[in-house]
Amino acid sequence: MNFFKPFGPTISKTTLSKNIIKNINGYCDDVITSKSKSKKLDHSKKLIGNVEQQFLITKSVFKKNIEKQILASIKEYYLKVPGVKVKKITIDSAWVVCQYAGDFNPPHIHRGNISGVGYLKIPNSIKNGNEKGLAGQISFMDGRVSMPRNSPPLVSHRQTFKPKVGDLFIFPSFLMHDVHPFRGDGERRSFSFNAFVDA
Numbered sequence: 001m002n003f004f005k006p007f008g009p010t011i012s013k014t015t016l017s018k019n020i021i022k023n024i025n026g027y028c029d030d031v032i033t034s035k036s037k038s039k040k041l042d043h044s045k046k047l048i049g050n051v052e053q054q055f056l057i058t059k060s061v062f063k064k065n066i067e068k069q070i071l072a073s074i075k076e077y078y079l080k081v082p083g084v085k086v087k088k089i090t091i092d093s094a095w096v097v098c099q100y101a102g103d104f105n106p107p108h109i110h111r112g113n114i115s116g117v118g119y120l121k122i123p124n125s126i127k128n129g130n131e132k133g134l135a136g137q138i139s140f141m142d143g144r145v146s147m148p149r150n151s152p153p154l155v156s157h158r159q160t161f162k163p164k165v166g167d168l169f170i171f172p173s174f175l176m177h178d179v180h181p182f183r184g185d186g187e188r189r190s191f192s193f194n195a196f197v198d199a
Contacts, residue, residue, distance in 0.1 A: 001076055004159060010081045011140055011159060012170045014073055016118050021166055023065045024057070024191060025120050028096050031055055043095045049105040049179070057094040057191060066118075066191075067091070069168075074114055074195060077170045084199040094193035096120075100186075105179035107141065112194035115175075118168040120191065125184020126162065136182035137162050140175055163190070 001014040031037045032053065041055040057066070071089055078086045092112045097105070117138065126136035139160040161169070171177070173194060182188065 001073065001080070003080060008142055009140075009172045009175045010077075011175070012073070012077050012081075013161070014168050014170070016166045016168050017069060018166075020066055020069060020118075021120055024061075024096075024118075025189070027057070027061050027065070028098070028120065028189060031096075032098070047095070047097075048108045049097060049099075049103070051097055051099045051103040051105065053096075053098040055096055057096060057193075059091075062091065062094050062193075066094070066193075070116065070193065070195075073116070073168065073170050074197065077114065078197065078199055082199075086197055086199050088198040090196045092194040092196055094191060096189065096191045099179070099182075099188040099190075101183050102181050103188075104181040105177075107176050107178040109176055110173040110192070110194045112173045113197045114170060115173045115192065115194050116168060116170045117190050117192045119163040119165055119189070121187050121189035122163060122165050123182065123184045123186030123188055125186070126182055126188065127164070130184060131182050134160055134180040136180060136184075136188055138169070138177060138179050140171060140177045142176075163188075 001012050004011045043056045044054040047054050075086045078084050125131050137160050142157045
């Protein structure tokens with residue numbers, strides 16, 4: 001696990017197992033191709049993003065496929081960052097975000113103490129660097145900005161990552177972040193989760 005501390009809050013980055021990527025993509029494909037499952041699991045009204053489709057990961061699917069690695073990653077984060085041993089982790093919610101050209105997530109925060117995002121599919125235009133600027137990337141932001149605006153910054157307030165399939169980011173739930181729109185063909189698929197931690 002790698003740790004990034006461009007400002008106060010720390011962001012960690014690790015890699016999802018190939019089995020998780022395969023199994024959760026299979027779950028997603030099953031939901032997407034079923035009108036009844038898509039409707040039943042739809043989570044778009046509870047999320048801020050302007051995206052094609054957002055749906056819940058059921059508790060049973062999460063427990064069977066993702067939980068072990070997520071819990072281990074959260075425990076490692078707490079041990080390395082604040083230096084405390086976690087007593088209990090409660091996953092509050094987990095969901096999938098399917099984004100296509102023009103979709104985006106504006107700046108927002110999450111519920112809970114700790115959150116994460118894992119990447120399942122990335123369009124070729126993002127992978128191959130054909131997008132302009134920050135298109136398709138995720139940015140984390142601290143609230144401070146260096147003034148005046150025309151001088152070199154005295155504090156770093158934004159850290160941006162170009163995601164790859166298998167990337168898993170863990171970060172404090174209060175940390176503001178956004179996802180930039182892209183123009184190319186294909187799906188940018190990720191899952192997110194929120195958790196409450198007793199330490």
